[in-house]
Structures are given as structure tokens and as C-alpha cells.
Amino acid sequence: MKKLLLALFLLLNLFAFSFSRKLFSESGFHDEAVLLELKSSFSDPNGVLSSWDPNSSNHCSWYGVSCNSDLRVVSLILRGCDDREGSNLHFPDSSSCSGRLGGEISPAVGDLSEIRVLSLAFNDLGGQIPKEIWGLERLELLDLQGNSFIGGIHGVRVSNRISEDLNLADEKPGLWIRRSLANFGKSLKVDPLKVSEIVGVSLFSGNAVHGRKLTSLNDEEDGASPNSDDSSGKTGLYPIEIASIVSASVIVFVLLVLVVLFLYTKKWKRNSQVQVVEAKEIKVFVDNVIPLTYETVVRATGYFSNSNCIGHGGFGSTYKAEVSPNNVLAVKRLSVGRFQGDQQFHAEISALEMVRHPNLVVLIGYHASETEMFLIYNYLSGGNLEDFIKERSKPALEWKILHKIALDVARALAYLHEQCSPKVLHRDIKPSNILLDNNYNAYLSDFGLSKLLGTSQSHVTTGVAGTFGYVAPEYAMTCRVSEKADVYSYGIVILELISDKRALDPSFSSHENGFNIVSWAHMMLSQGKAKEVFTKGLWETGPQDDLVEVLHLALKCTVDSLSIRPTMKQAVKLLKRIQPSRL
Template sequence: MKRMFLALFVLLNLFSFSFSWKLLSENAIHDRTVLLELKSSFSDPHGVLSTWDPDSSPNHCSWFGVSCNSDSRVVSLVLRACGDKGSSSSSLRFLDSSSCSSARLGGEISPVVGSLSELKVLSLAFNDLGGYVPNEIWGLERLELLDLQGNSFTGVRVLDNAGIKLRKLMSEEEGEDEEASPDDFPDKNGLYPIEIASIVSASVIVFVLLVLVVFFIYTKKWKRNSQVLQFVEPKEIKVFVDVTTPLTYETIVRATGYFSNSYCIGHGGFGSTYRAEVSPEHVFAVKRLSVGRFQGDQQFHAEISALETVRHPNLVMLIGYHASETEMFLIYNYLSGGNLEDFIKKRSKPALEWKILHKIALDVARALAYLHEQCSPKVLHRDIKPSNILLDDTYNAYLSDFGLSKLLGTSQSHVTTGVAGTFGYVAPEYAMTCRVSEKADVYSYGIVILELISDKRALDPSFSSHENGFNIVSWAHMMLSQGKAKDVFTKGLWETGPQDDLVEVLHLALKCTIDSLSIRPTMKQAVKQLKRIQPSRL
């Protein structure tokens, strides 16, 4: 009897955990849907919201201007145009000016924005927006900052020459919003209460500062020729590889156009990547990380130094890095062939040649086997997906972003499951228990192989007619059970063969994604199997 109650207790806890995890996913998906509806209400002739595309970037937390919390709920939406920085409010100085857009959005604000229940910051300043400000904004209980100045809204009083700036006004009765009344504004020749409070506060602060300065001068007995000690943030670059050209902070930042969108070549969970051409012979990829994501200077430098020793022909080479309180970026070798995600989408002739597909699969397997078997301690990637696999001009594959999950910890922008990883590629045992092993990387690798040989994505839209949880693995098993193995492969690949080798790779991918960890092969075993069916050299 006691054992029966214990088993029932465990089952109830598993059910509760599964339900809460599913609810978390549904909330995140809800926010992504709201963002897409909001996008449709804007006119965007210059493509400011081009990254808001669930097909190319299913993780909405990596979209331009969007920031999320650890549950992938949207907490900040900053779509601020850069055209009138001189008029920006001092209260908004904390907003990252590099995130503003040189182009402007038009149209109106959709009331659907009121559905972003976790939203704390909303900035749409200096765009060409019009119409009425939706009342639903005032129902956002967590909203702390609303900046709509510099637009052309209807029915809103212009507060000052800087533009329209709205603040949340709440009644004394809990949960009940109220409109701003004429009494909330000053007379034509008067001052705003906020301005009076600001003047008084500024005066007090200035007085206190003066007292502190005088006290400091007399206690330290400064002399006329004494030097004022100031903290100057170091702007150094630590270089691991001899690249025959001096790499300085200014050189790298200037080569990225000061991290301009026109130089951006990719967005990921850890930050955006920019092309930096220092000279015609020296082109780099610079991954700009979110400031404050690491857990301390010493730990960050130690982890980066450890990554410097991780070298393999199929790993993107870490050339150097810069880390300070205001800026962090990693410098890698630049690969002109793009990433595997784009390679699969285009499906040009090379993407249908078995020799090339086999080479890509083997290159990635070799890189993972090196991280798992030859690094001490072993390196777990935890975010294997096509966008993290880069290609050169001859279709050699290179694994990127290795070691970043451990270096930066659990992300608040790219994690959609509460663990490091991306929906559709995360192993089920990792998603449910948060316990990671090298077998989680093996599972993600199997998903990538299925995408490489088929026309389906990990969570393909065509799977929506099936039950929840149906993915590319379920689809491939269904095809095999129905005797339709050839229908798994992208059009043209099965016809050119060799068909026996294609089927063997399909079985390897499914074995990598099996639930049982003991049955999943190691990456070393996957390399051995792929080498056994290796076609003649290209």
C-alpha cells in the first residue's frame, strides 16, 4: 500500500511539472503571436521588423527591439527611431541607443499590445505613428515606462517641445484606470508638478555634491598639481591567434560600422553577429554579447581563456575578445558560405548532392565528438541547430557558439524552454529535468540530420494537423512505419542516391533521437558509421 501511494505521488508530481512546462510554452507562444499581430498594424517600408519572422527566427526573444525574461515572456519592446536623439528624455538614457532604428515605422498601435501582460518598457518614440493611443496600454499593470514622444497621435495634448511623452496614470482605487484630466497639466505659463519636483530634487543633489566636494578637498589635502583620479574603462582586445594585423577596440568597432544593422549577418540567442572587414585580407565575424550576462569579470575571463584552447578543424576559430562593463564581443574567423539554415532553405543544386550533405553531416559529427571526447573537461554545446553551423565556399562545415551556454549561463532571450537550447532541438529528458549530458547534443544532432536530408523543419507548420508534440522525429517514424522511407528525403536526393546509404543515415538520425539514452549512440560512434559509408572524395 505504501509503495502504491509513493508511485501515485511521483506520477502526480510528473504531471504537475509537465503541465507547468506546457503552460510556460503556451505563454511564450502567446507573446510571439501578439508581436506578429502588432507587426501587421505597422507600416514598415524599410524593413525595421524584418527579423520578426517565425520561419527564419522562431525565437521571438531574438527579434529586433524585443527583450524577454527567463520565461521567454516579453518585458521590453523598444522600437525607437534614431532621428531625434537630441530631444530624448533624460529618464530614458538607460535605453540602449544602439538598438534604435534609422528608419521609421508608420501606421497605428494595435490594441493587441495590451495582451503583453509582462511588459515593463514600451518605447515607440520618433516614428511616424498616428491615430489614437489604445486604452489597452493603461491596463498593462507591470508597465513602468511608456515613451511615445515624437509621433502624431490624435487626441493627445502636446506636453512640451520634445514631443509627446505619456506616463501611466492610475486611480486610488485598486485595479481601476482613469483618464488624464486637465488638472493634471499646468496652466499655459505655469510649470508641471513633475518639473517643480525635478528642480527641487536637482537643487538638493547639487548642494549635497558641493558639500561632498569641499569635504573631499580638505580631507585629502589636494595640492594644485594633484591629478584627479578617474576610472577609465579599459578598451583592450585579448588576441589568441596571430592574425598579422593589429587588432584594437577602435579598429574592430569601426569595421562593424559601430555595430550598424547594415553590417549584421545574423541574430542568435547570445547576441548579434557582424561582419568586420579590417582589411581586404582580414575579415572577421564579431559576436556582440548582451552586457551583464556573465557572472563576474574573473569568471568570464577564465572561461574565455579555457575556450582559447579548444581547437578543431570543424570548429569556428576564436581569435580574441573584448569584455568591459559597457561592451562585450567575441572575434571569430569569418566564413563566407553562410549558415546551414539558409543552405537548407535555398535547396540549390549543391544542397541536393549526397557527397556535400554527407560531408556536412560528418564535419559536424567530428566537431561534436572532439568536444565530448577530447576536451578536458568535456564541452557540451547545448544549442545544436542549423543556424549554429557555418559553411565556407567549399561546403566545409564549422560548429559555432560552442561553450557559450556555460560561459553566459541561462539566457533570458534565447531560451524558450527554461533550459539552454531552442524548441524543436532540445532533448526531452533535458527539457523535463534540466539535467544535461552529451547525449542531449546527440539528440539535437539527429534533428539537424533529419532537416538536412528532408524538406521538413524540426517543428514544421505541416505538423499542426497532428497532436501536440508531433515533430520531425514523429513524422520520420510515421513515414517508415507506412513504408514511405523515400518520401522522407528532399526531392531529387532519393533519385540520385545511393539509396542504401541514404536509408542508413536516416536510421542513424532516428537512433540519435531515441528516448533511451543508453541506445543513443555517442558522437564518436556516429563518426565511425558515417565514415563507413563515406562517398568518394569531392
């Protein structure tokens, strides 16, 4: 957020700077157009203005032109050859002469709003002095002597004290006026000792007319006093002033925007924090001995510490949560980001609460927010079937226990497929998702999560829901799932339960690709080595006929043809028929 605010600040300041430069630049081009207009009104037989060519150079480098840093014309000195001597008004290069200009002064000269010095003296200019000159409020020096203007001074009135040291009488009509140039005479290369504190007018015969600001006689008719000092009457704004005002306004606007964004961000963060706190609640489906709160559950897991982790799966890790000595839960922490508290998640998980069976783990409650998602189950102290098979202790060799586990899982799947409406497809049946209690009762876990959370994110999963080695071939190839895909996975689990092999056992590596526990079991049967399928000691303790029936059931569950595979209801019926005496 800070980077965004900084970028916005820099962007707006760049805009203000660009706007100001654009304004100055446009004003400079405007002055160039005025100079070209003046050139067109002059006759120039000697080529004095030959450098005034916009295609060859910048107007600020033209002969007689001086500009400020904004390309605005501040001085225009085009003095012709001066045939008078003894003048105490000197300009740079006044000793040299490039010729005289003729014609008239265009009224466009009044558009040079930044000009301080205008000297067109000793040329052959005629016509009337444009009244627009008198509107140049920044004009400090005007020298038009030595020309042949008509109409006298054209109604010029000036005020303030009279210059007593100037005697520039000229038989030709002419006019020059200058005001204190002491502060900027040097920058214009005009001798400051000659121009400092001098105010005066030279007319036809040296008659002096008082003045400070050039005005027309019409002003007197409007009631203006000849002796009034109206230097404070300036009301117009110059481009540089406009640009400064615009830039300042933009900066103030930027600051206001930044303040508003800052306050809004703080408020947003504060509201977000409140929402997170409010969302930290547990939705409970089953009454617990101790009321469950978010903090109670998370603290019981050791804040999801590795020491309390009891299993990893495609949907997340499971943690033991000892809320009290007699109240232990299993908390499956899900991968955040799939639903992020979406209404669909709440609806799906609430539907699972209605799925109840003696051989399904009990969903006690859940928590779902943008920062944390977990499911709460009853804790089963016997671990999972995967560890049970690996250990192969004495109970793992008893047929009664193995049969009971196979029947419990079959009953749970039959319930999901036949009695739930709509039916629930597990899609990830494997030994690690089958839990045991201390009496070797089996409970199927993670039912409904494949649909709820989508494809598992585990590295051992396929592109569909499920785990390599347990996924039905038609599901893996077409992504079309049915309850017969669960039947296939169940058959793989039964083969692992009765043998010493895993679904993709390392010993299969010497065979062709695709060789798995199903291929191995078929090979053993075809070679008359059925007893070698069973884990060591199990075949000897029997009953062998029942063991063979279970083997055939597992192989029938894993055939490619879906129509030949039994339903889980049929599997339950067969297992019940060969059920041994009670434990």
C-alpha cells in the same frame, strides 16, 4: 547624483529648522512652568489667575501674559486695585480691577529670561523681593509699588540720570524702575509719551536712586564702580541666539558636505572614464595580419550597424568586420550584464582558446568590459546551414555535400565530448550554429557559450540552454544535461538536412501536441514511405541504401532512451563507413 544631493540638502535644512523650532518650543514650555510656579507662590482669593490652566489654554493667552512669536514671555502685568490717583504711569485696563494677589514672589521669576515688562504693583505681596529679579538682563520696566515688601530695596543700586518728573512717593515700601520704552511701548500698549526717556526709582518717601542696570550691593564689594556703565557686560546667549548659531552651523556644514560630494563625484566620474579607456583592449589568442585594437574592430563592424549584421542568436548578434580587404572577421556581440568583466568570464573564455579542431570556428580573441562584450572569430563566407537548407539549390541536393556536412559536425562534437578535458557540452546545436566556407566545409560555432553565459536570452529558448525543437526531452524536463543531449540535437539537424521539413514544421500543426520532425519520420517509415522523408531529388540520385542508413542514424540519435542513443564517436564511425568518393 544631483537628486541625491538635493534631497540631502533639504533633509539637513529640515533638521536645522526642526531643531530651532524644537528649541523655541521647549523654551516656551519652560516659561509656562515658571508662570505656574509663580501662581503657586501667590494667594489668589479673587481668582485673578483662574485662566492660568495649562489644560485649557496656551500660557500666552493667560491673563496678564504677553509672548513673542517663540512663545517666550515678554510681559507680565498683574496690577492690583490702585487706590492712588494722579499717577502718571498708566497700563492698559488699569482702570479695572479684578482683585489683589497676596503671598510672595517666587524666585522662579528670574527664569523668565526674555521678559521686558514686569508689573505686580498694588497687590498685597510681602516678603523680600527675590534677588533673581536683578539678573533679568532684558528687563526694561519693573513696577512693584503698592506692596508690603520687607527689607527695603534689598541692596538695589541704579545709575544714570535721575528722573525729575516723577513723584510717586508712597508710604508703603515699594519699588518701580523703568527704562526707555519709546521703541516698544506701543507693542506693550503702554503710552510711549509717558515712558519715553524716563529712568527713575521711587522708594519709601520718593528718594531717588540712580540706576540703569539692577545690581546687588555685593557687586560694589567686588570692586564695581557705582558710576560705571556695565551695560556691555552681558555675556550669556539666549535660546533664539543659540538656535540661530546652530542653524547657521548646520547650513555651513551642509554646504561643505555638498562641495565635498561634488568634488568627489567629479573625481569618480573622471576615474571611471579613465578605467573605461584603459579597459578598451582586445585579448588576442591568434596572430592576425593586422594588429587588432578595440577601435579597429568596432570601426570595422560599422559600429555594429545593421547593414553588417550577418546573424542573430540566443547569445547576441554576429557582425561582419572587414578590417582590410583580405582580413575579414566575424564579431559576436554578447549581451552586456551577465558577467560585466568578472574574473570568471575571463577564465572561462581563456579556457575556450585551448579548444581547437578543424571543424570548430577559430576564436581569435575577445573584449570584455562593463560597457561592451564581444568575441572575435574567423569569418566564413559560406553562411550558415540554416540558410543553406532554405535555399535548396543544386549543391544542397548532392549527397556528397550533405554527407560531408553531417560528418564534419559529427567530428567536431566527438572532439568536444571525447578529447577535451573537461568535456565541452554544446547544448545549443542547430543549423544556424553550423557555418560553411566556400568549399562546403562545416564548422561548429558557439561551443562553450552556454556554460559561459548561462541560459540563452532568446525568445525561442527553453528554460534551459537550447532552442525549442532541438532540446532533448530529458534535458527539458529535468535540466540535467549530458553529451547525449547534444546527440539528440545532432539527430534533429540530420533530419532537417536530408528532408524538406523543419524541426517544428508548420505542416505538423494538424497533428497532436508534441508532434515534431522525429514523430513525422517515424510515421513515414511505419507507413512504408521512407523515400518521402528525403528532399525532392535526393532519393532519386541516391545511393538509397546510404540514405536509409543516415535516416536510421538520425532516428537512433533521437530516441528517448539515453542508453540506446549512440555516442558522437560511434556516429562518426558509421558516417565514415558509408562515405562516398571524394569530391
